[in-house]
Amino acid sequence: MVGHHYVETLVKSDINADITIIGGETRPAYDRVHLSEVFDGKGPEDLAMGSREQYEEWGVDAHFGDFAKTIDRDNQKVITEGGQAFAYDKLVLATGSYPFIPPIPGHDQEHCLAYRTIDDLAEIKASAKGKKIGVVVGGGLLGLECANALKNLGLEAHVVEFAPGLMGVQLDDGGSEMLRRKIEALGVNVHTSKATQKIVKGDELRLKMEFADETELETDMIVFSAGIRPYDQLARDADLKVGERGGIEIDYQCKTSDENIFAIGECAVLGNFIYGLVAPGYRMAEAAVSQLSEDRTSFTGADMSTKLKLLGVDVGSVGDAKGQAEDSRAFIYSDERNDVYKRLNVSSDGKKVLGATLVGDTEDYDTLLQYYLNDMELPDSPENLILPASDGEKPALGADALPMGATICSCLNVSKGDVVEAIDGGCLTVADVKGCTKAGSGCGGCAALLKNVVDAELNSRGLEVNTDLCEHFSHTRQELFTIAQASQIQTFDELIEKHGHGKGCDICKPAVASIMASLWNDHVLESDLVPLQDTNDTFMANMQKDGTYSVVPRVPGGEILPDQLIVLGEVAKKYNLYSKITGGQRVDLFGARMNDLPNIWGELIDAGFETGHAYAKALRTVKSCVGSTWCRYGVQDSVGQAIDLENRYKGLRAPHKFKMGVSGCTRECAEAQSKDIGVIATENGWNLYVCGNGGMKPRHADLFATDLDTETLYKYIDRVLMFYVRTADRLQRTSTWLENLEGGLDYLKEVVIEDKLGICADLEKQMQHVIDTYQCEWKTAINNTEKLKRFRQFVNSEQEDSNVLFVEERGQIRPATETEKQRPELKAVV
Amino acid sequence: MTNNVICQTRDLVENSGVCALINNEQVALFYLPNTEQKIFAVGNWDPFGKANVMSRGLIGSIGDELVVFSPLYKQRFSLATGQCLDEDAALPTYNVAIENDDVVLVS
Numbered sequence: 001m002v003g004h005h006y007v008e009t010l011v012k013s014d015i016n017a018d019i020t021i022i023g024g025e026t027r028p029a030y031d032r033v034h035l036s037e038v039f040d041g042k043g044p045e046d047l048a049m050g051s052r053e054q055y056e057e058w059g060v061d062a063h064f065g066d067f068a069k070t071i072d073r074d075n076q077k078v079i080t081e082g083g084q085a086f087a088y089d090k091l092v093l094a095t096g097s098y099p100f101i102p103p104i105p106g107h108d109q110e111h112c113l114a115y116r117t118i119d120d121l122a123e124i125k126a127s128a129k130g131k132k133i134g135v136v137v138g139g140g141l142l143g144l145e146c147a148n149a150l151k152n153l154g155l156e157a158h159v160v161e162f163a164p165g166l167m168g169v170q171l172d173d174g175g176s177e178m179l180r181r182k183i184e185a186l187g188v189n190v191h192t193s194k195a196t197q198k199i200v201k202g203d204e205l206r207l208k209m210e211f212a213d214e215t216e217l218e219t220d221m222i223v224f225s226a227g228i229r230p231y232d233q234l235a236r237d238a239d240l241k242v243g244e245r246g247g248i249e250i251d252y253q254c255k256t257s258d259e260n261i262f263a264i265g266e267c268a269v270l271g272n273f274i275y276g277l278v279a280p281g282y283r284m285a286e287a288a289v290s291q292l293s294e295d296r297t298s299f300t301g302a303d304m305s306t307k308l309k310l311l312g313v314d315v316g317s318v319g320d321a322k323g324q325a326e327d328s329r330a331f332i333y334s335d336e337r338n339d340v341y342k343r344l345n346v347s348s349d350g351k352k353v354l355g356a357t358l359v360g361d362t363e364d365y366d367t368l369l370q371y372y373l374n375d376m377e378l379p380d381s382p383e384n385l386i387l388p389a390s391d392g393e394k395p396a397l398g399a400d401a402l403p404m405g406a407t408i409c410s411c412l413n414v415s416k417g418d419v420v421e422a423i424d425g426g427c428l429t430v431a432d433v434k435g436c437t438k439a440g441s442g443c444g445g446c447a448a449l450l451k452n453v454v455d456a457e458l459n460s461r462g463l464e465v466n467t468d469l470c471e472h473f474s475h476t477r478q479e480l481f482t483i484a485q486a487s488q489i490q491t492f493d494e495l496i497e498k499h500g501h502g503k504g505c506d507i508c509k510p511a512v513a514s515i516m517a518s519l520w521n522d523h524v525l526e527s528d529l530v531p532l533q534d535t536n537d538t539f540m541a542n543m544q545k546d547g548t549y550s551v552v553p554r555v556p557g558g559e560i561l562p563d564q565l566i567v568l569g570e571v572a573k574k575y576n577l578y579s580k581i582t583g584g585q586r587v588d589l590f591g592a593r594m595n596d597l598p599n600i601w602g603e604l605i606d607a608g609f610e611t612g613h614a615y616a617k618a619l620r621t622v623k624s625c626v627g628s629t630w631c632r633y634g635v636q637d638s639v640g641q642a643i644d645l646e647n648r649y650k651g652l653r654a655p656h657k658f659k660m661g662v663s664g665c666t667r668e669c670a671e672a673q674s675k676d677i678g679v680i681a682t683e684n685g686w687n688l689y690v691c692g693n694g695g696m697k698p699r700h701a702d703l704f705a706t707d708l709d710t711e712t713l714y715k716y717i718d719r720v721l722m723f724y725v726r727t728a729d730r731l732q733r734t735s736t737w738l739e740n741l742e743g744g745l746d747y748l749k750e751v752v753i754e755d756k757l758g759i760c761a762d763l764e765k766q767m768q769h770v771i772d773t774y775q776c777e778w779k780t781a782i783n784n785t786e787k788l789k790r791f792r793q794f795v796n797s798e799q800e801d802s803n804v805l806f807v808e809e810r811g812q813i814r815p816a817t818e819t820e821k822q823r824p825e826l827k828a829v830v
Numbered sequence: 831m832t833n834n835v836i837c838q839t840r841d842l843v844e845n846s847g848v849c850a851l852i853n854n855e856q857v858a859l860f861y862l863p864n865t866e867q868k869i870f871a872v873g874n875w876d877p878f879g880k881a882n883v884m885s886r887g888l889i890g891s892i893g894d895e896l897v898v899f900s901p902l903y904k905q906r907f908s909l910a911t912g913q914c915l916d917e918d919a920a921l922p923t924y925n926v927a928i929e930n931d932d933v934v935l936v937s
């Protein structure tokens with residue numbers, strides 16, 4: 001990861017260098033921080049950071065699967081195990097670290113594994129298959145992640161730790177104890193102060209661990225996660241200076257004892273300290289790159305404060321978390337009813353934060369971290385910073401008080417100054433600032449702080465963000481939705497009379513039509529709804545550049561009868577329509593005249609088709625792969641599921657269009673993770689992904705829940721979609737909705753899975769109403785002359801629009817260009 | 831049918847538009863029964879989108895001005911004057927009125 005960051009930084013700098021990468025693993029760099037997500041259904045490609053194609057594009061010569069074996073410092077060459085030699089002017093070692101496996105007798109037998117690389121994960125998965133118990137040796141951060149992974153693989157997970165507490169590096173005893181309680185409550189067995197003496201064959205299971213206190217534990221597999229050791233052999237062999245406890249010694253410029261060789265990341269040691277986190281590694285990479293330029297920077301150490309979720313438990317550690325400094329005075333708050341523990345270490349004069357431990361509730365982390373990092377003076381009674389607010393008000397850290405250099409997003413190294421600069425440059429919302437500075441696009445932990453800073457900055461400039469829908473309504477879409485729902489308002493006229501003014505416009509009318517449809521689901525061509533719709537909705541087809549329309553019948557899940565295909569062809573021929581297969585697995589017929597639409601639909605409906613809502617801000621398609629019915633790899637019937645989902649949600653109108661995808665296995669052929677709602681089959685059910693997007697701003701969907709049965713899957717989708725319908729802005733896709741949702745994915749999970757707001761029953765009821773009142777809009781329309789009134793070219797003539805002209809291209813029609821229309825000798829196909 | 835009758839009010843769609851052919855010109859007719867003037871007529875040709883689509887645009891107001899939005903690229907045109915509010919362009923306007931159940935061209 002750090003090596004990749006070095007290459008990326010160098011490529012994107014002004015420095016013109018020939019770059020060669022030598023990587024021992026067979027694949028390019030990947031994201032180890034999120035390694036355990038491979039168990040949640042992510043594939044190695046999801047974790048990829050660099051790709052061979054990317055390196056090629058950058059002009060980087062990349063070699064993988066051949067370890068660097070020796071450094072010939074005299075001749076400035078690196079020789080690989082495979083015997084290749086590469087010359088260098090400057091060499092950067094980013095060899096990382098390897099898992100420390102304690103030298104316990106019996107540690108090297110089968111099913112004793114490590115947790116470090118993607119290949120390790122495959123071994124763990126294979127070893128766990130069909131088994132009952134798994135043990136992780138090591139109760140640190142990685143060890144607990146690994147225990148979670150074993151639990152997700154269906155094993156009874158045990159954690160065996162030599163020290164008396166979990167996460168002993170980051171947490172004090174009280175925090176460690178609280179973490180243990182919480183983790184045990186989640187069904188993970190914790191054994192602390194356990195020294196493993198021997199691993200032998202088990203009596204009932206594969207292995208047996210024998211401990212110093214003469215107890216035993218039988219298990220099917222053991223995973224070691226007992227810390228890391230730097231990969232420094234290459235440097236040792238080349239006589240570079242290494243630290244007392246290993247690691248390649250570097251100076252503030254990340255230079256080793258050879259001035260042409262740098263070392264960065266976990267293989268390096270600076271002042272006897274190894275920085276085993278990704279952010280400091282990135283800073284080292286940047287400092288090392290800068291040595292090649294005029295503008296040199298240093299790496300002088302990094303803050304190791306961290307906030308994370310372990311098995312769903314919030315844990316935070318700031319600075320000197322245990323209060324080991326002599327001058328340190330602690331405030332400790334412990335709540336054993338809600339399992340929350342907080343410790344704040346301040347200087348003896350009570351003016352400065354020295355460190356903190358937070359378990360079960362990390363809400364105060366950002367504030368404490370900013371006090372700590374920026375050496376800010378504490379308010380009186382600093383204990384209030386960690387105590388629950390009794391009267392609703394907590395001493396909030398004023399974003400104004402932060403210095404410009406304060407780091408807001410540590411993943412992407414964005415400071416308050418960068419945020420202010422973005423606002424100077426015209427950003428007016430958190431989303432704008434995010435897009436501009438990338439702040440908050442890493443772990444997302446800084447979202448609340450970022451919002452705080454942006455709001456304060458906008459406020460100080462006297463800017464008030466106007467969230468009015470348009471000049472006719474001084475409400476947001478969300479407010480209008482609530483108003484319409486609460487007061488049972490069913491028409492635009494009533495809504496604008498009571499809550500707005502004027503006649504409406506192309507912004508508020510379709511928005512209100514969409515709200516009315518989500519709430520009451522009346523036919524789109526009811527007389528009071530017609531004037532609200534964009535032309536696409538009124539003519540239930542998509543207007544093209546020449547004023548003709550395209551027609552898209554629904555093909556649920558992309559499954560279609562041969563006879564229906566024939567009808568599509570016949571209709572296209574009869575009405576002279578241009579035919580194209582869409583990206584959503586259906587057929588689009590272009591060039592239909594408005595007055596032909598009812599006849600075209602009459603024929604399509606006779607053949608069993610329904611409207612496809614391609615014209616509406618509503619469910620478009622549910623794309624599927626062929627699934628277990630035919631595919632050798634499929635594990636569930638993805639087509640059947642896609643058809644059911646499409647039939648369930650067809651006709652649901654939303655703030656914007658939305659799409660779904662269902663894949664029958666993790667190969668993900670339906671590209672479900674690029675959809676608003678993505679469903680991927682697992683051996684035990686369905687994994688649900690939400691809020692993905694293709695198009696202009698692609699976004700991978702977030703994993704929302706795993707191994708759901710169909711009933712729960714529908715329940716969650718009902719709730720997510722209805723919550724989106726209720727709370728999103730007009731024309732806001734689910735992806736931007738989620739990014740702007742305060743609290744993000746975790747909050748959405750709380751609302752949908754834990755029913756934090758107590759609205760789930762209501763959301764489901766509302767969805768059920770929409771499902772129960774579904775009608776094919778075209779079927780209803782073609783039987784109603786009043787509704788078809790507008791489908792006439794002229795109210796007083798049978799003529800057709802003489803400006804609609806087609807020419808032939810590749811055997812089909814296309815609209816004539818303006819120039820072609822001027823040339824009557826070009827024969828128009830009409 | 832006398833010369834200046836275009837169609838009947840039952841051919842119109844309330845708060846929305848239809849298209850009529852008047853002396854071989856395409857004319858968009860907008861029926862707004864809750865306004866004083868009740869009916870407005872402008873050219874059906876969208877000068878930006880270059881297609882006959884104005885009758886299929888949405889009706890609304892900008893301040894006190896009644897407008898139609900182009901269904902293609904959303905430019906706003908005054909229903910009373912035909913003037914575009916966004917760029918330098920205008921739709922032709924026609925003097926039409928409702929007499930009993932008839933929509934007539936006033937000459």
